Amino acid sequence: MTAPAVPAPSPSSTGELSRIPGLKTRRNAELGLLGFAMLLVATFGWTVEANQFDHVTSTFWVPAVLLSILFLGLHVVVRLTAPYADPVLIPAVALINGIGVAFLRRLDIARAIANKDPIPGIFAGTGGRQLAWTLASLILAAVLLLVVRDHKAVSRYAYTLGLVGIVLVMIPAVLPGSLSEVNGAKLWIKFGSFSIQPGEFAKLALVSFFAYYLVRKREVLSLASHRFLGLDFPRGRDLGPVVTVWLLSLLVLVFEKDLGTALMYFGLFVVTLYVATERSSWLIIGLLLFFGGVYVAYLLGKAVGGPFANFYDRASIWLDPFAPQYIDKEGYQLVQGLFGLGTGGLFGSGPGAGLPGSIPEVRTDFIFAGLGEEIGLFGLSALLVTYLLIVERGLRAALAVRDSFGKLVAGGLAFTLGLQVFVILGGITGLIPLTGQTTPFLSAGGSSLMANWLLVAMLLRISNAARGPAAGGGPERPGPKKAPTQLHGAMTEVIKP
Amino acid sequence: MPEFVLTVARFGFLILLWIFVFTVVGVIRRDLFAGARSKSIVASPRGVGGAILQGRPAKAKRGKAARQLVVTAGQLAGTRITLGEAPITIGRAEDSTLVITDDFASARHARLVPRDGQWFVEDLGSTNGTYLDRGKVSGPTPVPLGVPIRIGRTSLELRP
Numbered sequence: 001m002t003a004p005a006v007p008a009p010s011p012s013s014t015g016e017l018s019r020i021p022g023l024k025t026r027r028n029a030e031l032g033l034l035g036f037a038m039l040l041v042a043t044f045g046w047t048v049e050a051n052q053f054d055h056v057t058s059t060f061w062v063p064a065v066l067l068s069i070l071f072l073g074l075h076v077v078v079r080l081t082a083p084y085a086d087p088v089l090i091p092a093v094a095l096i097n098g099i100g101v102a103f104l105r106r107l108d109i110a111r112a113i114a115n116k117d118p119i120p121g122i123f124a125g126t127g128g129r130q131l132a133w134t135l136a137s138l139i140l141a142a143v144l145l146l147v148v149r150d151h152k153a154v155s156r157y158a159y160t161l162g163l164v165g166i167v168l169v170m171i172p173a174v175l176p177g178s179l180s181e182v183n184g185a186k187l188w189i190k191f192g193s194f195s196i197q198p199g200e201f202a203k204l205a206l207v208s209f210f211a212y213y214l215v216r217k218r219e220v221l222s223l224a225s226h227r228f229l230g231l232d233f234p235r236g237r238d239l240g241p242v243v244t245v246w247l248l249s250l251l252v253l254v255f256e257k258d259l260g261t262a263l264m265y266f267g268l269f270v271v272t273l274y275v276a277t278e279r280s281s282w283l284i285i286g287l288l289l290f291f292g293g294v295y296v297a298y299l300l301g302k303a304v305g306g307p308f309a310n311f312y313d314r315a316s317i318w319l320d321p322f323a324p325q326y327i328d329k330e331g332y333q334l335v336q337g338l339f340g341l342g343t344g345g346l347f348g349s350g351p352g353a354g355l356p357g358s359i360p361e362v363r364t365d366f367i368f369a370g371l372g373e374e375i376g377l378f379g380l381s382a383l384l385v386t387y388l389l390i391v392e393r394g395l396r397a398a399l400a401v402r403d404s405f406g407k408l409v410a411g412g413l414a415f416t417l418g419l420q421v422f423v424i425l426g427g428i429t430g431l432i433p434l435t436g437q438t439t440p441f442l443s444a445g446g447s448s449l450m451a452n453w454l455l456v457a458m459l460l461r462i463s464n465a466a467r468g469p470a471a472g473g474g475p476e477r478p479g480p481k482k483a484p485t486q487l488h489g490a491m492t493e494v495i496k497p
Numbered sequence: 498m499p500e501f502v503l504t505v506a507r508f509g510f511l512i513l514l515w516i517f518v519f520t521v522v523g524v525i526r527r528d529l530f531a532g533a534r535s536k537s538i539v540a541s542p543r544g545v546g547g548a549i550l551q552g553r554p555a556k557a558k559r560g561k562a563a564r565q566l567v568v569t570a571g572q573l574a575g576t577r578i579t580l581g582e583a584p585i586t587i588g589r590a591e592d593s594t595l596v597i598t599d600d601f602a603s604a605r606h607a608r609l610v611p612r613d614g615q616w617f618v619e620d621l622g623s624t625n626g627t628y629l630d631r632g633k634v635s636g637p638t639p640v641p642l643g644v645p646i647r648i649g650r651t652s653l654e655l656r657p
Contacts, residue, residue: 029524036517043513047506050498087528088521095517152591215591219598350507375511382514389521402578403596469581 026087027079033091034075038068041098044351048106051352052113062122063105066131067098070138077142078460081149084468085460086393092386093441093456097449099383100442101130103351103371110357126363126444133446140450141457151462155212155405162209166248168202169265173255186256187436199261200438200451203268203416204458210269211408214276218404221277245269246289250297257310259294260423260435266290267419272412275398311433318433333360337369337428348376363444365436369428384425387440390456391418397463410462413455563616563642563655566609571651572598580616580655585609587648588621601625601649609640616640616655625649 042064049056071094078085105127108120122128148154154161172180172187180186188195214221245266252262270286294311301312313330316323321331321338336359344354356362356370372380394414398407420440427434438448566578566585578585578595585594588606597606603623610617617637620627627634628647640646646653 026524026528029527033517033521033524036520040510040513040517043506043510047503047510050503050506054498056498088524092521155591347508347511350503351510353503353507375514379511379514382511382518385518386521389518389525393525399575400577402573402576402594403591404598405591467579469579469583 025083027075027083030078030087030090031075033088034068034071034094037091037095037098038064038071040095041067041102044099044102045105047350048102048109048352051350052106052109053119059122063101063127063131064098066122067094067101067134070135074138074142077145081145082460082464084464086397086463086467088393089390089456089460089463092390092393093453096383096386096441097134099371100367100444101127101134103367103374103442104130104363104444106352107356107363107370109352114357129446130444130449133449136446137450137453141453144454144457145461148458148461151406151409151458151465152403154208154409155215158209158212161205162213165202165205165209168198168205169248169252171198173252182436187258187261197438197445197447199256199264200447201454203264204413204451204454206265207268207272207409207412207416210272211405211412214272214408215404218276221273221279243289246293250293255307257307258435259311259314259433260420260427260437263290263423263435264416264419264437268412268416271415272408275411276404276408314433314435318430321430333366334428334430334434336360337366338430340366340369340373341429344373344376344380346377348372348374348379350374364438365424365434365443366428367439367443368425371442384421387418387421391415393463394459397459397466400466401462402466406462406465410459410466413459417452417455562614563640563657565656566595567654567656568595569645569652569654571649573651580611582611584611586621587653588623595653597648597651599649599651602651606648607634607646610637618646623648 042061045060045064046056049060071090074090078090105120105122105125108125108127111117112119112125120128123131171189175186175189177186179190180188182188182190182195187197187199189198248265250262252258252265256262266286267290270282270290273282273286274280297308297311298315301308301310301315305312317326317331317334321327321334323331326332327335340354340356340359343349348354351374354370354373356373359366359370362370368380371383375383391414394410394417398410398414401407401410417440420437423432423435424437424439426432427437438445440452441449563580566580568574568576573595576595583594586605586608587593587595587597587602588604589597589599589602590604593605603621603625605621606623607627608619608621610619616639618627618629618634618640619637620634625648629638629640630644634646640655642655642657644654
């Protein structure tokens with residue numbers, strides 16, 4: 001047998017993204033699921049109009065089709081730049097985003113009917129604005145996919161990103177309340193009627209920084225340890241960074257008056273640390289520090305008030321939202337949300353048939369309660385499982401990717417998303433004190449939507465590296481134009497002049 | 498709108514929602530098992546016979562192309578790399594294809610190179626050496642399927 005029986009086409013001849021036969025990209029599955037998700041959004045829109053108007057207008061499908069075009073654009077970008085990316089991420093996120101847009105439009109319609117106003121157009125009101133934000137977010141996500149061709153390149157800018165992240169977190173804290181305070185939480189930068197929430201973007205920057213820092217320090221943090229009570233505890237001096245971040249998040253709690261954000265940053269750091277070192281002692285130390293800190297803040301708020309008073313109030317409302325001093329004042333929104341969820345019951349009243357207008361903040365923080373009234377526990381749990389699947393795909397990418405920086409970034413981002421859903425849903429359902437987090441992809445608000453789509457784009461990029469063939473970074477091939485490889489073991493920091 | 502249609506729409510939406518969730522799970526499931534039952538599209542490479550180590554490569558399965566590199570032991574155990582046409586570098590350096598954090602591995606430890614469908618392992622002057630099964634690798638050595646390559650505490654295998 002002399003014939004070289006390897007019919008595989010030579011990849012160097014087919015351009016930069018040659019497909020390896022037998023290795024599935026599963027982009028068609030993504031397209032199919034995307035179509036299915038948009039069908040669901042259209043069904044939601046149809047049912048809303050049927051319930052609200054008694055007849056269905058001839059334009060009920062327009063938002064769904066517009067969204068389909070937007071997501072199709074991102075799908076094409078993914079086909080071109082990240083062909084092996086996870087096929088499930090975009091459709092799952094698109095479903096939640098689409099239901100968010102449709103539900104916000106439903107709220108606009110209900111308000112217009114109540115005020116005897118004409119029915120708002122598709123591009124008017126919160127729903128229309130959310131549609132525009134979706135367009136902006138998808139453009140950002142596509143740009144990220146086009147610019148960042150290899151997630152490892154991000155690690156070069158890790159310290160810059162860390163600084164940017166801390167600055168973004170700190171801006172609202174130092175701004176005067178009139179420019180940064182909404183409903184008691186100082187998380188915003190307001191320019192007139194327009195406001196952004198810099199903390200949403202800070203998450204992404206901080207995850208990259210933590211990942212880079214921990215890749216470099218993991219050996220020290222995981223090897224040098226004392227054994228105590230069957231757990232490996234780190235040396236005192238190695239606790240420095242975790243204590244710093246803990247203090248930072250407590251400062252956030254005190255000055256920005258937001259438990260959710262503080263919990264996000266701290267949880268993010270502790271979990272990245274745990275992923276990097278595989279030491280469960282970090283989780284225990286982290287939880288003890290956090291609960292200790294929060295309890296002390298609660299006691300201080302009771303005794304001293306001042307900057308801690310807000311947190312004390314929120315914790316008291318959480319302990320008994322139906323208490324007579326809260327039910328019609330500070331606890332009103334939580335109680336209305338609980339009533340909404342209770343009214344929805346198992347199957348809900350049907351899209352468009354509930355009364356979400358009676359829940360305050362139903363467009364942002366309480367969107368899940370409003371939605372829960374209409375689609376019931378049955379529908380809410382489907383949405384929750386969708387979130388769970390998104391997080392699972394992120395963690396799967398973290399497991400499968402081959403470099404430790406990518407592992408930590410993907411793990412951290414997926415965990416952040418999960419934690420954010422937990423914090424806001426825990427708050428709405430009364431499991432933890434309510435804090436004003438947005439529900440990712442669902443709530444009205446551009447900052448959150450853009451930041452979370454960037455997060456998804458990063459996960460797509462990493463999952464592409466994890467599932468694709470092991471090429472040395474895509475277009476790079478041994479050839480004359482290849483950049484010189486680094487030949488020493490240490491990571492190289494590129495210092496830009 | 499008649500009550501009946503509204504009820505159908507209400508429950509129809511919920512049922513469609515769950516069908517979507519299960520379709521997504523189905524895609525993920527197919528994805529999980531995609532590597533396991535990869536049908537041989539690439540014809541089995543012959544050639545490079547004979548040049549196998551003197552160890553016990555007899556148990557190595559022959560006649561199938563290597564599709565995956567699987568880490569069987571060490572910190573990265575369970576990691577799978579789908580093989581393409583590009584060489585795979587192994588070491589502690591961050592730009593390696595497989596970055597192993599192993600105290601006994603060098604920054605640039607070893608390299609796997611495909612040639613006519615057969616993968617060759619090559620030591621890149623590592624401190625502690627690369628072993629194919631029991632034998633130390635000195636020059637480019639063909640790697641049969643299922644025979645462990647040992648680097649420090651890490652073991653790797655080619656799988657179809």
